[in-house]
Every structure is written in structure tokens, then in C-alpha cells.
Amino acid sequence: MQKTIKAGILIAALVVPALIFLYLKGFGENHYELPYMIPLTDSTTGNVLMKKNPNPRWNQPEMDTVFHTIPEWELKDENGKAFSSKTLKGKIYVADFFFTRCTSICPKMSTQLTRVQDTFIQNADVNFVSISVDPLYDEPEVLQKYAKEYDAISGKWHFLTGDKKVIYPLAVKGYYIPVADASEYDKAIKAPDETFIHSEKLILVDKEGHIRGFYDGTNKKDVDRLILEMRVLIKIYQTAS
Incomplete structure (x- = not known):
């Protein structure tokens, strides 16, 4: 026994x-998770749009929510060359809207972006895009000078300008960031900081063009969260490959 x-x-x-x-x-x-932002809804019913999950895991539903994808766009970079969103396909990137004459939130945002850039300096899959909301003033040579002030790495951190009729709708409908030119409503406004109204948010975009997070670019702790979530997103792609 x-x-x-x-x-x-x-x-x-x-x-x-x-x-x-x-x-x-x-x-x-x-298993690393990071939420998608901006679910799409049916314009007639208001219901969230769904699609069939092509490869559902054992613990995932058969249907997936359809999320907003940033539309394609083309602007001009700090070198005066055409720069298309197609250049960013297959890359993780952080976008923001700013202008070089800004003396309030923009210097704080750009300083924090320098820190984020330096954190991912060795990762070729990570890019940064700063789009001017004052494109008439922010010509390529002005953007070049600004880029040098913040130690932007050429080819990694892109500064863009173009037609305001393209940039403003792109900000609002593409990146879900508010932007306005107050001088269009009040001709008495002259000071740049009062003229160009825009958000302090940094936007994290994945390789497929989905928004994965919004972060206060003037707040160090929130930018720390951005850095952490960028690492999570990188790990998600590494795990899936």
C-alpha cells in the first residue's frame, strides 16, 4: 500500500x-493591451459600427468595433519637400499641432517631445510630426530654425506646413483636435497667441493610422504615460510578429 x-x-x-x-x-x-480611440457610429442609427474579427483568439469576440482611421494627407516639410502621410505607414508616430510664434503652450509641448524623441532615438519605427496652424508665417526656413532649437532629428521628427484649408479640417476631422484662427471672427485680434487657438494634446498613432491615445503635452506626468504606452504599443507589434 x-x-x-x-x-x-x-x-x-x-x-x-x-x-x-x-x-x-x-x-x-x-498579452499587452492598449485601447483604440474614436469608435465609428452609424449616422442614421447612432449605433457603433462593427466588423467581423478575421482571426478571433480563444478569449476574444467574433465581432470587432470599427475605429476611426486618419485620412491620407500631403503637406510640406521643413526642407520645402512634399511630405505625405504615406511616409508614416508602418510606423508608430506622435503628432501635435503648434506654431513657431507661440509663447504659451507650444514651447512646453516641444520640450516634452524632445524628451520623448530622445527616449526612442534608437527605434526607427517611431516618428514625430508637428503640424503648424500658422502656415502663412511658418515657411520651411522658419520651421528649420525651430527644429534646431529643440534638437529635432532630421528624418525622425518632421515639421510640416501647407494650406490652412487642408490643415484645419485635418486637425479637427482627422486627429480630433480643436483648432481655430480667431482673427477670422475678430479682425481686432493681432497677437499670435490670441489668434491661433489649438490644443495642447499629443496624439499617439499606430502603424495602421488608428489613434491610440491623447496626452497633455504640457504635463510631464502625462508625457511619461505617453512614453509608457508607446512602449506597450511597440511590444504589441513585437508579440504579434
């Missing part, structure tokens, strides 16, 4: 760890 009990204990000691290992191997991987 004792031999049988000992044999049972020995078998259990050998088999149970093996079963635990197999369970952990099959189901215990680290």
Missing part, C-alpha cells in the same frame, strides 16, 4: 509541473 502511495506521489511530482508548464506555454503568454 505504501509503495502504491509513494508511486502516486512520484508520478504527481513529475506530471503536475509538466502540466503547469504546458498550460503556461499555451495560455500564459504576456
